[in-house]
Amino acid sequence: MTALYTPYFGLREDPFGMAPDPHFLFLSPLHQEGLAHLLYGVTQPGGFIELSGPVGTGKTTLVRRLLEQPPADFEIALIINPKQTPKAFIRNLLQEIQPQTSPASHRADLPTLINLINDRLLEIYRQGRRVILVVDEAQALPVETLEQIRLLTNLETRTTKLMQIILVGQPELDSLLDRPDLLPLRNRITARFRLGPLRAAETQAYIHHRLKVAGLATPLFTTPAMRSIHRSSHGLPRTINILCDRALLGAYVQRRRLVTLPLARQAAHEVAGASRPASRLRRAFHRANFFMFFWILGGCGICLHLGNPVSRVYPPSGYAQPGLGLSHDSPNPAQAGS
Structure with missing residues (x-):
């Protein structure tokens, strides 16, 4: 099935299909x-x-x-x-x-x-x-x-x-x-x-090669866009195909004639979209744990502060504990030096 953007960009066939077509083989x-x-x-x-x-x-x-x-x-x-x-x-x-x-x-x-x-x-x-x-x-x-x-x-x-x-x-x-x-x-x-992944320059040559085989001689991706696709794909040809296909679809929908850096980044976000909600959930969970830790820590501090006066019990004024030699007139330590 031909992609929606194929006639829009003047392509004879889909340049980034998923089938392992030797016709599009790029020999790095x-x-x-x-x-x-x-x-x-x-x-x-x-x-x-x-x-x-x-x-x-x-x-x-x-x-x-x-x-x-x-x-x-x-x-x-x-x-x-x-x-x-x-x-x-x-x-x-x-x-x-x-x-x-x-x-x-x-x-x-x-x-x-x-x-x-x-x-x-x-x-x-x-x-x-x-x-x-x-x-x-x-x-x-x-x-x-x-x-x-x-x-x-x-x-x-x-x-x-x-x-x-x-x-x-x-x-x-x-x-x-x-x-x-x-x-x-x-x-x-x-x-x-x-076999290993493509290097950055090979990724750009790979994209140009597939577009040329599909019938397009002029550049369709900007250099920053191709660099972004290389980073997002880690140089894996199959992932490059997925990202380029999605970026071309985005350009077609927005009636653009070039795939720019924002379109390439948008394509990467859309392809990785299935994992993003889970990532947001994890971040929210960590934030909640962070605030819960300080809430508990603050609560413990309040309890300690309020508990200090209660824990220090002084004898009544004039009381002498046997064996300590304090007279009945000895001042309360809390009043000493007043």
Whole structure:
């Protein structure tokens, strides 16, 4: 669905859509290096390639670029829901590389499924091609499923591996692969790369790039606005898209032709709006506690002040406490020196 502001700004398409569209891929130096790692890894015989990074850094977009332009003589198998048992995962892989599977394969046990995969991989190999298996959100893989995936790298001819495996996931994937019991798998990783956020200058280049791809050659965001978007997004491309989309909508509603700093800040406040009432509530709670503390402290002070005269009880005038040698005419200490 086309955004309301698209025709208003003379754009051919939405420049900041949420779908990981390789058409809009912006290759920062870090992304170029990540893509180079992927291309290098898939050309190596067998093993694993790991691509990790925080949510919204462009991992899936980078992989889709690889899927759209795979190296020659490769077929792609993509698993996007990896939180499965070993048997379910192997069955899904078989369906990816051989869509026309027999009904009997759905009832087959795990060894039979692996034999079917091996037969299919050999068939593809005899046709002069190999398979690349891409597992997205790989940090969700159960350990036993990861171990089964490792065993898939044992499928080979006398001279070459039959399948290359790419694991794509969030930083938790690094911790998962660093487990001591996964050392055999970790030893088979041939390339490992981690994506990070964009720098301030890269964020500005990213915004200009997406606008240009969408059909706009002239600047649409002021430099202060782009700096503000970078700070609010922490350089994460997905969050940049959300903020830019909201800022463009705000400019459209106000009939502005440029996204200025106030519009960028307004967009950031709107995007973070869900968390602001909770923050206001916390601030109000802390203020209430602050005033309650001083109210109680003041009350305690009043009580102490009022209690002092009562606590100091003097004997009546002329009273002599036995053994102290005071005469009946001894003055009250309160009157002494008067």
